[in-house]
Amino acid sequence: MLIAFNKPYGVLCQFTDRSTPPRPTLAGFGLPAGVYPAGRLDFDSEGLLLLTDDGRLAHRLTDPAHKQPKTYWVQVEGTPTDAQLQQLRAGVLLNDGPTRPARARLLDAPTLWPRDPPVRFRKTVPDAWLELVITEGRNRQVRRMTAAVGLPTLRLVRMAVGTHALDALAPGQWRAVGPS
Structure with a gap:
């Protein structure tokens, strides 16, 4: 499974946050269970974030050797x-x-x-x-x-x-x- 998500400004590229107070995370957007980000976007960056449940696909999308x-x-x-x-x-x-x-x-x-x-x-x-x-x-x-x-x-x-x-x-x- 591959998901395209428009990550808003001020959202962490993870599903949990242990900071106090907690910051917004991917958990608040109803994404399918079992997916994780293929790469990251900074807290203060926006736009396309790909999420997948396929480790090989995540590697192909993020490893610099593949020059995506x-x-x-x-x-x-x-x-x-x-x-x-x-x-x-x-x-x-x-x-x-x-x-x-x-x-x-x-x-x-x-x-x-x-x-x-x-x-x-x-x-x-x-x-x-x-x-x-x-x-x-x-x-x-x-x-x-x-x-x-x-x-x-x-x-x-x-x-x-x-x-x-x-x-x-x-x-x-x-x-x-x-x-x-």
Whole structure:
């Protein structure tokens, strides 16, 4: 079984939380029993999370050796230059080593659901949207990559993993999908 879930902002990618007070988890969304996340999305990231009850499928979706492309729409602070986009395309040196080259392009501001809480708005600081496609999945990788080139991330939404896309799923909704 493979489930596509639109993880809302401020939800943990696990079914339990031992912190006090507890934070929202996947348990609150009526997901089928026996599935677990194939990969993760940070607490402050949104979008497509795949869940499965098949360990081999989870490995194929998440292991960097399989180079599954992960597509993100990233709202960044600042106006990206051609040089900054080229840095992302070439790979960025992070504290845990260089990243693989990414696909990076400017996007027109997409029409997305409102985020709660909203992204901070500053009249004096422009922002822009990028589409970034990576084939790794390091901890907070997209945020660290954009920061390394001088474009701090304001909002991060995963739109696709491999052939599986978020499509029209609203935050908190899920659907069963066929494996890839």
